[in-house]
Amino acid sequence: MSEAGFTGELWRSIEGIYAAILDHPFIRGLTDGSLPRDRFRHYVVQDALYLRDYARALSLAGVRSPDEGALVMFDEHAVGAIKVERSLHESFFRDFGITEEEVRRTPMAPTNLAYTSYLLRVASLGDYHEVLGAVLPCYWIYAEVGRALLERGSPDELYARWIDTYGGEEFNELVRAVLELTDRACAGLNPDQRAAATEAFVTTSRYEWMFWNMGWTLEGWPV
Ligand SMILES: Cc1ncc(CN)c(N)n1
Numbered sequence: 001m002s003e004a005g006f007t008g009e010l011w012r013s014i015e016g017i018y019a020a021i022l023d024h025p026f027i028r029g030l031t032d033g034s035l036p037r038d039r040f041r042h043y044v045v046q047d048a049l050y051l052r053d054y055a056r057a058l059s060l061a062g063v064r065s066p067d068e069g070a071l072v073m074f075d076e077h078a079v080g081a082i083k084v085e086r087s088l089h090e091s092f093f094r095d096f097g098i099t100e101e102e103v104r105r106t107p108m109a110p111t112n113l114a115y116t117s118y119l120l121r122v123a124s125l126g127d128y129h130e131v132l133g134a135v136l137p138c139y140w141i142y143a144e145v146g147r148a149l150l151e152r153g154s155p156d157e158l159y160a161r162w163i164d165t166y167g168g169e170e171f172n173e174l175v176r177a178v179l180e181l182t183d184r185a186c187a188g189l190n191p192d193q194r195a196a197a198t199e200a201f202v203t204t205s206r207y208e209w210m211f212w213n214m215g216w217t218l219e220g221w222p223v
Pocket of ligand 1: 047
């Protein structure tokens with residue numbers, strides 16, 4: 001990201017949301033170890049469901065990309081979302097005794113369904129710059145949160161494993177590639193297009209906060 005580039009502008013639009021994320025009890029609980037395990041378990045199952053649709057949104061971003069470099073990158077990241085992050089989940093699944101069958105039978109919580117439905121709608125029907133705005137927080141906020149939490153550490157081995165994945169250099173490299181692509185692809189946008197991409201970015205950033213809150217409140221369907 002360059003401070004002067006479009007992604008710098010995007011980040012400044014969510015500074016308040018990012019501060020609220022770092023201050024959320026779910027996030028604070030990862031580093032001080034106070035996060036109850038049942039809330040983390042709820043989050044992990046929902047996240048496994050989320051990643052299946054996120055991978056679809058990335059594939060759509062690939063299909064919509066005007067150049068082959070971006071097509072290859074998004075396709076590789078779609079595979080990565082399924083393979084790499086799922087291997088992290090699988091280690092949590094073992095710790096919690098979660099089976100694939102349980103994940104399949106679990107309905108998406110309202111926030112998860114709203115977030116993934118929005119992502120898939122923008123990825124299918126939005127303009128390309130809106131697609132970039134919508135998929136970016138999923139990468140970028142996790143890398144920033146991971147880095148911030150890595151400095152704090154965690155007394156809980158399980159939560160430390162989660163922090164290491166997102167705070168590590170491997171994940172950060174993916175994020176840098178998407179930021180560079182976004183700065184390049186959005187350099188010539190007019191003000192209306194910049195506003196539309198920013199709106200998508202702010203919306204999915206809000207959903208990122210809501211997703212952790214969904215874990216914290218053990219959110220399910222009220223009726
Ligand atoms: C909801 C959510 N957002 C982002 C990430 C990190 N790719 C994730 N695993 N889950």
